[in-house]
Amino acid sequence: MAVAHHLCQFLRKNETIDFSTLLSHSPREEATSNINKITYAYIAPFIIIFGIVGDVLTVVTLTHPLLRKSSIIYTYLTLLAMTDLLTQFSVIPMIMWLLDIRACSKSSAFFYAHIGFPLANALMGSSVWIVVFLTLSQYMAVCKPFAYGLRSRKICYVLFALAYMFNFCIYAPWAVKKNVHDISDLVPESFLVSVCPYVVCDAKRPDWFVIYETARELISRIFPFFLVAFLNIKILITYRNTKRDRMERLANSQKKFMFEKSEKEEKRLFILLFAIVIVFFVCTIPAAPLTILVADTKNNNVGFQIFRAVVNLLEFTKFAMNFYFYCLINPDIRSICAHVITCKKITKPARVKGQPTTPLSKYTRSTKNSTIRDANKNGEKRGIDGNDNDSKKFDDSRNSSLKSGKDSVRRGVPADSLIEKLTVIKENESVTSDTGDHV
Template sequence: MNHIDYIVHVIVMPIVLSIGMINQCLNVCTLLHIRTSIFLYLKASAIADILSIFAFIPFLLRHANLIDLTWETGMLYHAHFELPLINALISASALNIVAMTVDRYVSVCHPIKFFQNNETKPSRRRTMLIIVLIYFTALMIYFPSVFQKKVGVVVDASMNETIYTIVRNEEVEAMQVFRFYLILRECICRWGPVLLLVILNMCVVRGLRKLDKRNWFWRQPSTTSRYENCAQRQNRTPRDDRSRISVLLFVTSATFIICNIPASVISFFIGRVSGSMFWQIFRAIANLLQVTSYLYNFYLYALCSSEYRHAFLRLFGCRSSPTPTSTGDSPTVRVSVHGKRCQAVVLLGNEQQESPVDDV
């Protein structure tokens, strides 16, 4: 069991975290060149990932036996704050993805309500407030976990020094209130986001399909002129970009489920890990799956968002000006009256050109 623990947490995990740090730094630098409000959630998620990678450093040093066991303050941090801080930052990253999915769901399935909210409060300011609340909520949810472990004291008579160890606080873990807290914590930080991501993404995909069908119906040309065909091709570009963002949300949600569910399961059986080879291997796999989420975000965003790719090229000076076409940013909907028909119009970023997307 010690051999498995050493391979996973001392050899493999530092390599994964090092690659993940490079990817997340590139991710943040690229997102800084995108001003659309929905990408603020991705930026906040990437920053939480970077902070969690830094929080992993004491965890890796402890598993590599590179810490001073006679340093009481350091052992207090390892016992009480190490894992709660890591898990809180990972949860903050995941909750930002959930918030982005909710924003996407409202903009696609309830566009008029989305527009009214943007009129009463600026979208960017509201997004920043939500991000701050997400970070604060994640830290508060994991605060009771600081009492799950405690520091034990062992006196080494031969060396005449005091050695501190980390032991489980069985009295706290045996309390019914703490067991209820563990269930509530996993429901809020893991199982709840999984359920929300699955339901909301299904609704977003269904809403986009309805939009495409309605757009196809209202945009049937009366004559087959060359200018109308060109206009239709231009109008299809935002739809394709929105579809790519929806694919991005779906893939991100699927990888979130795969990477976080094993870690959620192990939290309920943590007391059996130390004495079982099966649970030791399962914990190692769960920890590795959880940190592999740092690896794929950068590539998924580049694959699914043309605006992200253009921002990445501008980062290295390969593109001098922003692309004229918007991507899948949350559409702002305006109600405009044309005769007796009320038509919703998508405003693509800050552009002056407007294209009808739906009839209300």
């Protein structure tokens, strides 16, 4: 990085390049090199691997048949994990750039100058906005439960596509921030091994570019933070109001138990929402001024490089923690994830929020069937001597009752009065058992 920094300085000032002096590093340049080495060679790879494993587990777990078509929240989490996975892979070339590990070719220089940084930051911005839409979906479920149209899977995919298109559009002008300089004619043959002739340097910034960068960071990082904070506060307020109304309707004998249970739920919800807001603030907001201030002239500024290293590590950590933060707090997801990791078959479906339990036909039966079965048994006992009149009368009465039931429905008689009570078969009972819990 020090060599590239000095080359950019010479090119900017149109000075003669002394390559012998250029290849000698000062102690100050070694300090910034050591900072980058510790940050991006030792710490960042661990965080990125940690995040890739988490994102892969998220996708594998949330695309499990038991969760694939359940709550819309799981769809948002799956899309968030895919975006974070792309983000983790996109920052790897940028880390290699900061470590001066890069291919020396015109195509690689073009990638670093015009594609690499805009791509990584556009994916980061998309992830931030997917978190906003995820929080918005939770807000609609709690505060506007009857507005189902805004929580449909179609709307989820539309918002996901909008997040990508919007962020790629606002980060596209970043592609003109740097230029590629070919200095093959200036580098002596003896230095071609040590100096790459394709140098990526900052372009001269027009006046509008600073305004663009400020507006971009306000839209992609700062404004989403305030949205997430506002929506989470509204969720907590609505939850407390709903809990208070529910407690007022309960009998005095039930209030003590329900109060203790609701207090624990409220405390857990408050801690979770508060942690989401704090982590979002700490890991996202500092990156806004960094992307505006970063420049070639600060490459050997030790203080700025320390700030840059800390901010980048925080942002890497945020994208790596999404699985552990949003998914592992759910016991159903933890259970399915454990079965996926251990390659165990799930014999009993998990009771997942938003997903219907075992179909009604398996767990319920009509008491009418039991009555008919008992009547048939008694009829067999009475009809051993060949008496067919009773069975004929039974069939006639059953047909007439069914016919009268249909006529009653046509006349507008409530259907509930025609349906016998259902019996719920417990899971430890056989389907043919005669006992059960009445609904």
